[in-house]
Each structure stands twice: as structure tokens, then as C-alpha cells.
Amino acid sequence: MTAAALRSYHSAPLRTPGPPVRPVSASITSLAPPKRLRQKVRRGETLYAAGGAFRLLYVVRVGVMKSFTVSGDGLVQVTGFHFAGDVLGFDGIDSGTHQSSVVALDDCEVFVVPFAQCERWSAESPQAQRLMMRTLARELLRSQELMLLLGTMHAEQRVATFLLDISERYARLGYSRSEFILRMTRQDIGSYLGLKLETVSRIFSRFQAEGLLQVQGKSLAVLDFNALWRISGLSPDRRWPACDSILDRDGELRAA
Amino acid sequence: MTAAALRSYHSAPLRTPGPPVRPVSASITSLAPPKRLRQKVRRGETLYAAGGAFRLLYVVRVGVMKSFTVSGDGLVQVTGFHFAGDVLGFDGIDSGTHQSSVVALDDCEVFVVPFAQCERWSAESPQAQRLMMRTLARELLRSQELMLLLGTMHAEQRVATFLLDISERYARLGYSRSEFILRMTRQDIGSYLGLKLETVSRIFSRFQAEGLLQVQGKSLAVLDFNALWRISGLSPDRRWPACDSILDRDGELRAA
DNA sequence: CGGACGATTGAGGACATTCAATTCGAGTGG
């Protein structure tokens, strides 16, 4: 997979609807070039693969992607699902080589941001610097939430938590909170939650039998949020790490 | 626990063997003030608690600490063990409030670094900026390794991986790779690995019966590294995220 | 010395996995 996919990815021309790079001034308002580099990634294609050189960060613009790591003996662990606004690529900062891989579950489009440019922004603007740090720190929180899930929760809790998370993220993007299409397979979900695909399927069915969900393949409707909250064991006022993106929908650097 | 421990912590005078703050020049060599603020944390005391305001980062100088998160329904998950050189406090960057707690498993001493100062360094020096980013990114990698462990490994694999990790970290600090004292309880280990304390104990006993270990309460000797590597399923050339600290033993900013 | 906490070990049970058989659905080619 990886070799061919990587080839197709690297040979894909980067779309440059605007000037590729523009001199950066000290003013916060001009930090973000008006048009950002964009790239399309078709369903099943690889955005980047573990082992590849790290030079770029990506911000998902449309579509859903999954990231995953592979252990020494070949076991795959899905480490995240990524929606519009999510930033990808941080896993390469430390070593200069990506430690995980990202593939599109959908036809996707991403902004491409050279990391060197991020560093320049950060050096010029305290706000940009803080934005970078916070984005990275938020990723850390997200993975610690997942560690808690993997370390302490039972299968039903995990699935309930997963559904609430997905639901919340769709809601933030302006889609329905209660009805959506799962872009990932049962196996992806299972890997993400530390469960086998059969277990995920069984629990979906059980939730449906109890009237909490309506499941039909990949299309899903949540019928009873309170029950899911109760099963998940999380307090309903709990907020996931706020996922305000570093860039807005037009690719402008957010001035938070 | 937290209330009393926090009080004792906040009332503990910060030792200031040198000038508390010194103007920062643009030169990399002068970025680090010669003496850093230090703080002692006695065994069982809390360095910081979830919910507390975030203003400081810490670098462990001596001793061992554990960090943990608490879920909505009170379940505790140990998220890491921290040795000399490890940086603590990043979990507060995003929200300004710590999301996890850290307690000393040992009589400890830490460097105290105001985050605002780190930001100033980062703004003045590209190297310092990069160091900060890399340190944060490394934390992210570490937690993704743990996710893989929690999501895909069996109990024996987890324990073997844990032992190899601890062993490696002691070795890096100049201690014996094969003989050491575990500072944490079986419950801490179990929580970290997503297992019950009895399971950890049983696997220690099993490993001992098979001649891989010698265990006597908290003191532990590894007799067969190859077997542990085999059980863990990791390739022996695998390197954990290099844990070169942001500060050296004297509290000087490392010039990497 | 006594108490409390940590660690060990056993027996039984619960929950998730494994293996296996069907069904369902999407995409392909005739």
C-alpha cells in the first residue's frame, strides 16, 4: 500500500490558487497569506506515511481522515479521526520523520502549511506562537483522554464515548448532532477503541435493541443522548478539548 | 489529599540560590539564567493538581513522580512516570488550567520555570522555540506509544514493555539497566498499563518463575532482556522517543 | 510491637475475543 500511495501523493501537483509564499510582516492581521496551498486527497489515498520526511503541516478542510501507528510486530492502532479544522503532522516535529500515517476515509482537501513558515510566524508574533503551542498541547490532551478511555473503560463505555465524541464534532461543524454517516469501518472504530470489530458491531446492535441508536451500516442516528452519557460515565458538562482550528474555513489564521 | 497537599506545596518557600530573574539577551548562550528556581517535593506530596491554574513548567531534577488524570466518574488513570530531565506541566497550556495531577513517589526536587519566560525565550531565539516545540511533540509521541500499548497489547506484553522502558530510562540516567527499585506501587503500574494490580503481580511472579526476573517487593532485577524484548513484541532496535531534557543537570538550557 | 498498607496467591466468574457462518451492500464488468 504505502509505496504506491506515497508515490501517487508525492506526484500529485500542489494546487496554488494564490502566490505560494508572501513576505511576512510583523502585524498580526497580515500573518496569514490570503490563499493557502491546498491539496486534494482521494478516498483511500495516503496524506503522509510513517517514515516519511517531515516538512509540512496540514489542516483538514473537507472530508474525514484517520491516523494510525504500526507497532514493531505489525499491529495497527488507529490513533485518531480527523475532521475539518484538525491539524495534522505534529508527529514529525521531534525527529523530523513522521511516526504515524494518515489516510483519507473520504475524498478530502487539506491546507498545506510548511512548518518552517509556522516557525517564522511564531518568531514574529507572540499570538501565533501561542496558537501553535496551544494547538500542540490540545493534541496532547486529546491523546490523554484516549488513554483514559483505553485504560479504564469497558467496551460499552468506550463505544458510547466514541459516539458522543463523533456527534459533538459533527455538531461543531454545523452538521446534525444526531444523524450522520460514519466514514470509518467497524474495524477502524475497534482499533481506535482497543476492541475487535465484532465487539463494536455487537454493541451497536445492543444499543439499537435498547432504543438508544438506529444503525444501518454506516448511517447512524442517536436517539437517546442521556443514556449514552450515562453509559459513558462522563459528566455531561464535560467538554472535549475545544477544537477551534488554527485556521478558519478560508485558510485565514485565526486571531484568537 | 489534594487540599492539604496543595497547601503545603504552595506554602513551601521556593529556593532561590541565585538572582530570581535576569534580563534575557538575544544570545543563545545567555538564554538560561545561571541558577534556576528549585523546589523540593516530598514523597506523597502534590506538585500540582488538576484544576489548578497553569503558570509554571517543571523539570524533574531528582526523584520519581507520577502524573494521572481522573475521569468523570472518579476512575484514575496514571498517565506517566517521570524521572530526572522530564518536563511537566504541558497539560495546562491549552486551557490555562492543569488537566492532570502530579505527585512525588519519592523525595523529589524540580526546577521551576515560569511559562511566560519560556515564551519570551522562544520569541527571542529560534533554537529555544524549536526546543520547546520538540519537547511538547515528544510528549505527544510518548502518549501515542502508550495508546498503542493500551489498545493492542496483552497483559504480558504490556508488563514486558513497561519493564524495558523503565530499565532504559534508568540506564540513560547512569543507573544500572538491570537492577533498580520500583518507586511506584503495583496499583500504579496496573493503572498505567490498563491492568489490575493482581494481574501485574501475577505476571511479575510468572516472569520470575520463568527466570526472566528476580522480584522482591519493590526491588527488581532483569535477568533476561532478550526474552522481555521477545514477549513485548517490539523490535529491539526500537528507540523510545529520545528523552534528552530541555535542561541539563545544572539547569542550563541545552544548546541542541 | 502493632497497625496499616502493599503484595501475593487462589478460586470462580464476567466480559471480550476467536472462529465460523451468513447476510448485506457497493462497485465492477458483462
Add this chain to the structure above:
DNA sequence: CCACTCGAATTGAATGTCCTCAATCGTCCG
């Protein structure tokens, strides 16, 4: 347009791993 095919999803039965409950032992501090 339909049949075909392959991957995905569902469901069942049996197994296994880890957990729960419980008793005992050891060890570190007060």
C-alpha cells in the same frame, strides 16, 4: 441493467484472558 464479486457487517457458539472477591503474608512506619 443485471449479475457477480469482494469487502464489510452481523450474529452465534465456544474459548480464553483478565477481573473480582477473598484470604494470607510481608514490610514499612509510627
